[in-house]
Amino acid sequence: MAQSVLTDMHLATMAPNGAPYGLVRDAALAIDGQEIAWAGRAADLPANYTGWPAEALDGRLVTPALIDCHTHLVFGGNRAREFELRLEGASYEEIARAGGGIVSTVKATRDASEDDLLKSALTRLDALIVEGVATVEVKSGYGLDRDTELKMLRVARRFADERPVRIKTSFLGAHAVPPDYDGRADAYIDEVAIPALRAAHEAGPVDAVDGFCEGIAFTPEQIARVFDAATALGLPLKLHAEQLSNLGGAALVARYGGLSADHLEYLGAPGIAAMKKAGTVAVLLPGAFYTLRESQVPPVEALRAAGVPIAVATDCNPGSSPLASLLLAMNMACTLFRLTPEEALAGATRQAARALGLADCGVIAAGMRADLAVWDVAHPAELAYWIGFNPLNRRYFGGRHGRHDL
Ligand code: DI6
Ligand code: FE
Numbered sequence: 001m002a003q004s005v006l007t008d009m010h011l012a013t014m015a016p017n018g019a020p021y022g023l024v025r026d027a028a029l030a031i032d033g034q035e036i037a038w039a040g041r042a043a044d045l046p047a048n049y050t051g052w053p054a055e056a057l058d059g060r061l062v063t064p065a066l067i068d069c070h071t072h073l074v075f076g077g078n079r080a081r082e083f084e085l086r087l088e089g090a091s092y093e094e095i096a097r098a099g100g101g102i103v104s105t106v107k108a109t110r111d112a113s114e115d116d117l118l119k120s121a122l123t124r125l126d127a128l129i130v131e132g133v134a135t136v137e138v139k140s141g142y143g144l145d146r147d148t149e150l151k152m153l154r155v156a157r158r159f160a161d162e163r164p165v166r167i168k169t170s171f172l173g174a175h176a177v178p179p180d181y182d183g184r185a186d187a188y189i190d191e192v193a194i195p196a197l198r199a200a201h202e203a204g205p206v207d208a209v210d211g212f213c214e215g216i217a218f219t220p221e222q223i224a225r226v227f228d229a230a231t232a233l234g235l236p237l238k239l240h241a242e243q244l245s246n247l248g249g250a251a252l253v254a255r256y257g258g259l260s261a262d263h264l265e266y267l268g269a270p271g272i273a274a275m276k277k278a279g280t281v282a283v284l285l286p287g288a289f290y291t292l293r294e295s296q297v298p299p300v301e302a303l304r305a306a307g308v309p310i311a312v313a314t315d316c317n318p319g320s321s322p323l324a325s326l327l328l329a330m331n332m333a334c335t336l337f338r339l340t341p342e343e344a345l346a347g348a349t350r351q352a353a354r355a356l357g358l359a360d361c362g363v364i365a366a367g368m369r370a371d372l373a374v375w376d377v378a379h380p381a382e383l384a385y386w387i388g389f390n391p392l393n394r395r396y397f398g399g400r401h402g403r404h405d406l
Contacts, residue, residue, distance in 0.1 A: 002031070002033065002399060002400075003030070003031065003032050003033070003037075003052045003053070004030070004031050004052055004053050004054070004055055004399075005028055005029070005030045005031070005045070005049050005050075005052045005053070005054045005055070006028065006029045006030075006031070006054075006055050006057055006062065007028050007042060007054050007055070007056050007057070008042075008056040008057050008058055008059055009027060009029075009057035009058075009059065009060050009061065009062050009374070010023065010024065010025045010026065010027055010059070010060075010061050010062070011023065011024040011027040011029065011039060011061075011062050011063075011364055012061060012062070012063045012345065012364075012380040013039065013064075013363055013364035013365065014063065014064055014345065014346055014349045014350045014362065014363045014364065015350075015363040015364065015365050020342055021342055021345065021380045022363070022364070023380070024039070024040060024041060025041075026041060026042050026043070027039065027040065027041060027042055027062075028040065028041070028042040028045045028049075029062065029364065029372075030045070030049040030052060031370045031396070031399045032399075033399055034369060034370060034398035034399045035367060035368065035369060035370055035399065036364060036365065036366055036367065036368050036369070036370050037049070037366060038366050039364050039365060039366060057374055057393075060374050060375060060376060060377075060393055061374070061375045061377050061378070061379070061380060062364070062372055062373070062374050062375075063132075063345065063349065063364070063372070063373050063375065063380065063383070064349040064350070064361065064362050064363055064364050064368075064371060064372065064373070065132055065133065065134030065135070065349075065361070065371035065372055065373045065395055065396070065397065066128075066131065066132045066133040066134065066326050066327075066348045066349060066352075066373060067133065067134070067135040067136075067348060067349060067352035067353055067356070067358075067361065067362055068128055068133050068135070068136045068137065068313050068314050068316075068326050068348070068352070069135075069137050069260070069283060069311050069313045069352035069353075069355040069356050070137055070139075070238075070260075070262050070283050070285060070311075070313035070314070070315050070355075071128075071136055071137055071138055071139065071313065071314055071315065071316040071317070072138070072139050072141060072142070072172075072315070072316060072317035072318075073121045073124050073125060073136065073138050073156070073159075073316055074109075074117055074121045074138060074140075074142070074152045074155045074156055075105050075108070075109050075117075075120075075121075075142045075317065075318050076105065076107075076108030076109035076110070076111060076112035076116070076117060076120075076142070077104070077105060077108030077109075077112075077318065078318045078322070079100075079101075079104065079105065079318045079319050079322075082095055082100055082101065082104070082319065083322075085100070092244075092292050092319070092320060093215075093216055093244065096176075096216050097216065099179065101176075101216075101319055102141075102142070102175060102176040102319060103176060103178065103179055105142045105318050105319065106142050106143065106144050106148075106176070106178055109142040109143060109148060109152065110143065110145070110148045114151055114154060114155055117151070117152070117155045118155050118158055118159075118162070121155060121156075121159070122159070122162060122163070124316055124324045125159055125163060125165065126163070127324040127325065128314070128316075128324060128325075128326060129163060129164075129165060129395070130390065130392065131325060131326055131327050131390055131392055132373030132375070132392045132395045133165070133326055134164075134165060134166060134361070134371040134373075134395065134397050135165070135166040135167075135168065135352075135353070135356070135358070135361060135371070136159070136165060136166070136167055136168070137167075137168045137169075137170060137207075137208075137313075137355075137356055138156035138159070138167055138168070138169055138170070139169075139170045139171075139172040139175075139210055140152040140153050140156075140169070140170070140171050140172050140173065140175075140200070141172030141173065141175030141176075141210070141212075142175070143173075143196075144173070144175065144176060144177075144178035144188075144192065145178070145192060145196070146192065146195060146196040146199055149171065149173055149196045149200060150196070150199060150200055150203055153169050153171065153200055153203070153206065154203075156169050157169060157205075164397040164398075164400065165397065166361075166371075166397075168207040168208070168356050168358075169205070169206055169207050169208075170206070170207060170208040170209065170210040170238060171196075171197050171200050171201075171206045171208070171209050171210065171230075171235075172209075172210040172211065172212070173192065173193035173194075173196045173197055173200075173226070174189060174193045174210075174211035174212060174217070174218050174222065174223060174226045175210075175211070175212050175217065176212065176216075176217055177217070177218075178192075185218060185219075185222055186222060189218070189222045189225055189226060190225070193226055194225065194226060194229045197209060197226065197229055197230060197233070198229070198233070201233050201235065206235060207235075207236070207356070207357075208235060208236045208237065208238050208259060208356070208357070209226065209227070209230035209235050209236070209237055209238070210237075210238040210239060210240065210262075211223040211226055211227075211239050211240065212239075212240040212243075213239055213240065213241050213247050213249035213252065214240065214243060214244055214245065214247065214249075215244065215245055215247070216244070217240075219247070220247055220248055220249060220252050223239065223249070223252060224252060227252075227253075227256050227258075231256060236258065236259050236357050237253055237256050237257075237258035237259065238253065238258055238259050238260045238261075238262060238283075238355075239252065239253035239258060239260075239261050239262065240262050240263055241253060241261040241262065241263060241264060241267070241271070242261070242263060242264045242265060242266040242267040242268075242271065243263035243264075243265060243266070243288070244265075244266070245266055246266040246267065246268055246271075248270070248271065249261065249271075250264060250267050250271035250272075250274065250275055250280070250282075251270055251271045251274040251275075253280060254271070254274035254275045254277065254278035254280045255274065255278070257278050257279075257280075258278070258280050259280065259281060259354075259355055259356065259357050260280060260281040260282070260283045260311065260355040261275060261280055261281075261282060261283070262282075262283035262285060262313075262315075263283075263284075263285050263288065263298075263315075264282055264283075264284065264298040264299075264303075265289060265294055265296045265297065265298050266296060267282075267298060267299055267303075268299075269302065272299065272302050272303060272306050272308060273306065275303075275306075275308050276306045276307060276308050279309075280308070281308070281309045281310070281311050281351055281354050281355040282298070282303050282308050282309065282310050282311070283311045283312070283313055283352075283355050284298055284300075284310060284311070284312050284313075284333055284337055284339070284347065285312075285313055285314075285315035285321060285329075286312070286329055286332035286333045286336050286337055287314055287315050287316070287320075287321035287322075287323035287328075287329055287332065288315050288320040288321040289332075289336060289337075290321075290323075290332055290336065291320050291321050291322065291323075292320055297336070297337055297338075298337060300337050300338055300339060301338075304343075309351045309354055309355075310339065310343060310346075310347050310351055311347045311348070311351040311352045311354070311355045312326075312329050312330055312333045312339070312344055312347035312348050312351075312352070313326070313329060313348075313352065313355075314326055314329045315329075325388075326348055327383060327384075327386070327390060328387065328388065329348070330344035330345065330347070330348055330383060330384040331344075331384050331385070331386070331387055333347065333384070334384050334385075339384075341380070341381040341383070341384035341385060342380070342381070344383075344384040345380055345383055345384065349362045349363065350362040350363050369398060370396055370398060370399035371396060371397055371398065372395070372396040372401075373392060373395050373396075374392070374393040374394045374395070374396075374401075375391045375392060375393060376391045376392075376393050377391045
């Protein structure tokens with residue numbers, strides 16, 4: 001296993017060490033195989049690492065590699081036509097109710113071959129990787145029948161064979177009611193979503209189970225039935241909650257001890273209290289807020305005051321967030337939601353790891369995976385500050401690097 005020491009750089013460890021960003025100036029970092037063996041001030045580097053091959057990073061900034069903890073990267077077609085319709089005045093909900101929206105992507109995804117889905121999704125995955133992303137969560141949810149849900153999850157798992165990236169899959173069978181079950185959401189949950197979940201778990205691995213709790217999707221009672229089935233299989237939970245209205249989805253997923261509640265524009269005080277109690281992460285998705293021209297901002301100040309961990313993700317999907325830049329999501333989280341740049345970076349590293357139930361990445365510390373991003377910036381605030389500019393110099397994935405790895 002390769003051993004090396006990185007020198008001549010500054011670390012934003014994102015570990016709570018008392019300094020903003022967990023900053024360590026004039027740092028060194030020892031990599032042993034896939035892991036960080038040591039990280040700290042260069043002056044304190046223990047003698048046993050000084051003989052290891054050293055790489056000087058010319059004063060650059062090193063952060064944990066980024067983690068995109070909420071994406072729908074796998075889908076057929078795109079919805080540029082719907083974008084045009086919205087610009088002509090139609091709302092996202094009107095389009096969905098008229099058979100467009102998610103359902104049109106379902107048709108395209110059912111019709112696409114596994115190889116075609118992989119090919120189109122890799123272009124979006126590559127856009128994330130060149131920004132220093134090393135871990136990506138990918139949801140199913142555009143199949144809405146057993147075979148297509150399984151097909152989507154297989155495509156997502158193939159990413160890790162095709163690229164140096166770690167994939168966490170979420171089963172999202174309860175994403176929308178397909179046309180063949182129109183007006184029969186309960187039957188869809190019982191006859192399709194839950195049996196497909198069991199089949200996906202068997203074909204596995206499925207890392208988490210997600211749902212869309214909303215007027216245009218599923219009620220809390222329907223989601224609870226999916227959660228009961230997931231819990232029986234021992235799978236962790238996530239939920240699209242309080243995106244367009246407040247149905248109490250955040251409190252529901254928190255009651256099940258879920259990993260995260262995502263979107264949250266319409267979240268209220270009871271949901272915040274329930275999330276705090278359960279340790280459920282608030283995943284903010286400013287790309288969807290922006291695309292839908294939403295005006296209700298998630299209650300960031302109240303989440304912060306309650307001490308609920310806040311993550312930031314792209315929600316990359318063809319309808320509400322055709323966004324394949326986590327750096328831009330971080331910028332939007334600051335400008336639109338008033339996160340601090342430090343919260344935005346924590347949201348795409350430490351808190352994103354937590355939203356995925358991962359304890360071995362998201363901060364720089366001994367024993368963590370050597371998933372690192374090296375940036376041509378002087379200060380970590382620049383990562384959320386620049387718009388449409390990518391200052392990545394290189395990325396390390398499990399201790400191995402290449403310039404952009406592609
Ligand atoms: N909320 C979203 O923003 C996406 N899914 C969800 O549950 C939208 C998915 C789409 O419009 O295709
Ligand atoms: Fe989503």
